Amino acid sequence: MVRHAFAAGLAVLLAGQGAVACAQSDASVVAPDPVAATCRPQFAVDGQAIAAGTAFVLDLTPPPRPDNPLAPRAEQVMLVTALHLFGPNGGLPAQILSADLPQHVGLTTCRGAQGQAWTARRTLAIAGAVPMAMPFRDVAGFATDAVGVAGAERLRLADRPPAVGDDVWVVAAMTADGRVRRHAARVIYVGDNALQYVFVDATLQLRASSGAAVVNAAGQVVGLHLGGGVDRGDLVGMAVPPSRLRALVEAAQ
Known part of the structure; x- marks a missing residue:
């Protein structure tokens, strides 16, 4: 069961920044390195520069067609x-709705773990995205190429959700040295309203981790x-x- 009392009263901590990704069950296939897909974004909001949260590169390109792989x-x-970064949690006076983003x-730029400067072509509006409310729909996106x-690295969405008890990793900077790493956790609840997990290291600093990818052992995004x-105590x-x-x-426009 989801920890409703905890989730309802929990303060969402602002986003902020790994180890080598695990291999998939097929040893010949190397899982993507989620650290190499993670960055610290900087935004221009009505002319004001802000730096908040964590972001990651997500690839939604359709897979090759079985009947015509070269299509x-x-x-x-x-x-x-x-999405909640564009409001009081990101230092702004009021929350900007997804439709208005x-x-x-x-x-303006998103700094990768090795200092790369990634950019986006345009800001997306995501129908149904809502900040800081259950069921969680707190998502913002920026089209790039x-x-x-x-x-x-480009991450992909997992085909299956994790199960309670599964190991997952949150890819962000959560230690004093500011380095992006995969931080291990174990799933305690998964449903249509939320995904929750207990971190192995209870001393992690979660500030500036909002927006980070939650990945499985195959390096696929599960949250x-x-x-x-x-x-x-957890x-x-x-x-x-x-x-x-x-x-x-998939509804982003």
Whole structure:
């Protein structure tokens, strides 16, 4: 059961920045490195520069067609983060709604773990995205392309959600040295309203981690991290669950 009392009263901590990704069960296939897909974004909001949260590169390009593997495929690549960054949690006086993001917000640069400067072509509006409310739909996205994220790893959404007890990793900077790493956690709840997990390291600093990717052992995205806090001695994180994350990013315009 989801920890409703905890989730309802939990302060969402602002986003902020790994180890080598695990290999998939097929040892011949190397999982993508989620650290190489993670960056610290800077935005222009109505002319004001802000730096808040964490973002990651997500590839929604359709896979090759089994009947025609060489058929052209429209590239769909996004930089994804949390919508609540564009409000008081990001230092702004009021929350900007998802529908209004393209008129007010631009992503100026997103610094990768190795200092790369990734960029976006345009800000997306995501129908149904809502900040800081259950069921979690707290998602923002920025369309990019191969030039904008040159050298970045591209993550993909997992086909299956994690199960309670599964290991997952949140990819962000959560330690004093400011380095992006994969931080291990174990799933305690997954449903259409939320994904929750207990971090192995209860000393992590969650500030500036909102918008980070939650990945499985194969390096696939199973959630979008929103924040967390201590509950009954555990450091618990919460995320947009995979089913809602997929629906939201696929609806981005």
